[in-house]
Amino acid sequence: QVQLQESGPGLVKPSQTLSLTCTVSGGSISSGDYYWSWIRQPPGKGLEWIGYIYYSGSTYYNPSLKSRVTISVDTSKNQFSLKLSSVTAADTAVYYCARAESNDFWTKWGQGTLVTVSS
Amino acid sequence: AIRITQSPSSLSASTGDRVTITCRASQGISSYLAWYQQKPGKAPKLLIYAASTLQSGVPSRFSGSGSGTDFTLTISCLQSEDFATYYCQQYYSYPRTFGGGTKVEIK
Numbered sequence: 001q002v003q004l005q006e007s008g009p010g011l012v013k014p015s016q017t018l019s020l021t022c023t024v025s026g027g028s029i030s031s032g033d034y035y036w037s038w039i040r041q042p043p044g045k046g047l048e049w050i051g052y053i054y055y056s057g058s059t060y061y062n063p064s065l066k067s068r069v070t071i072s073v074d075t076s077k078n079q080f081s082l083k084l085s086s087v088t089a090a091d092t093a094v095y096y097c098a099r100a101e102s103n104d105f106w107t108k109w110g111q112g113t114l115v116t117v118s119s
Numbered sequence: 120a121i122r123i124t125q126s127p128s129s130l131s132a133s134t135g136d137r138v139t140i141t142c143r144a145s146q147g148i149s150s151y152l153a154w155y156q157q158k159p160g161k162a163p164k165l166l167i168y169a170a171s172t173l174q175s176g177v178p179s180r181f182s183g184s185g186s187g188t189d190f191t192l193t194i195s196c197l198q199s200e201d202f203a204t205y206y207c208q209q210y211y212s213y214p215r216t217f218g219g220g221t222k223v224e225i226k
Contacts, residue, residue, distance in 0.1 A: 047163065047206055049215040062214040063120070096162055104210040105153035107174070109162035 002027035004097050004110035012091075012117050018084040022097030022110060023077075030055045030075045035103035038071060038082045040093040041112075048093075052103060053080050087117045121145050121209050125218030131226040138194040140205055140221045147187045148211035154183055154192045157220075158203045166205075167192065197223070 008020035022036070029036065038050040051061035053071045061069045070083040084091060094114050098106035122145040132138050142152065150170040155163035165174045167183040170190055180195045194201055202225055207218040 046220050047208075047217040049217070060213060064214070098162075104151070105165060105168050105208060106163075107165050109164075112162055 002099065002108055004099060004108060006095060006097050006110045006113040008113060008115070010114060010116060012087055012115060013119050014088055014117055015086055018082070018087050018091060018115055018117070020082045020095055020097075020113065020115070021079050022081070023079050024099075025078070029073065029078045029080065033101060035100045036073070036080045037098045037100060037106065039096045039098055039106070041096070042090075042093045043114075050082065050084075050095075052100070054103075089117050091115070092117045120214050121148060121212060121216055123207055123209055123216055123218040125207055125221055127221060128219060129222040129224060131224050132197050133226045134197055134199055136197045136226075138197050138201075138223060140192045140207075140223075142185075142190045142192075142207035142218045144188045144190075144209055144211075148209045150186045151209055151211040152183075152185070152190050153208045153210065154181075155206045155208065156201075156203045157206065163206060194223075 003025045005023045012018045035052045037052040041047050051071050053059045053073050059071050068085045073080040094112040096112045097110045099108040100106045124143045126141050152170045154167040156166050157163040166177050166181050171183045182193045184191050204220050204222045206220050
């Protein structure tokens with residue numbers, strides 16, 4: 001049974017770069033059958049899709065965040081990562097990594113990790 | 120980006136009630152709509168995709184309908200474990216977008 005687990009700092013200072021990693025276990029990120037996404041949820045608010053990566057490295061980002069987002073993949077470690085630059089308090093959220101077949105909707109999610117942007 | 124308007128934002132219901140939640144897309148999305156259930160502190164869980172296809176393992180009291188711009192999630196007989204927040208999501212185009220959510224609370 002595939003599992004996804006987010007990891008990274010829970011506190012980031014304003015203007016710095018948020019960095020998170022999603023480790024995939026129980027299945028290969030290189031299988032080619034799936035697309036790997038980051039999705040976030042500010043406390044008490046709704047869901048926002050950040051972007052996806054395919055195992056080959058191809059990506060697509062939400063235009064609202066595109067200038068600040070980089071998603072990368074490390075197939076040797078079975079991980080994919082998120083970098084979000086120039087963060088502000090508005091980037092405080094629970095960040096989820098998730099897996100989709102056919103890149104349509106997400107059937108597997110990590111448990112989520114809260115990242116707070118504060119000095 | 121396609122905007123998804125979900126209503127109501129919250130509702131109170133009792134166990135056994137029939138509950139209906141609606142999503143309206145800002146443009147036609149055919150049947151490219153999914154529904155998720157989220158409980159506090161947990162990740163969303165996929166309930167329905169392709170507007171009306173039940174995800175494996177999801178109870179049959181959940182059903183979805185609609186196409187084009189108007190969609191509905193129905194819980195036919197609300198159970199205690201169904202009290203949660205529900206989100207719809209379109210996958211017709213990028214960026215993928217979600218409705219604002221509907222919190223189903225105990226009356």
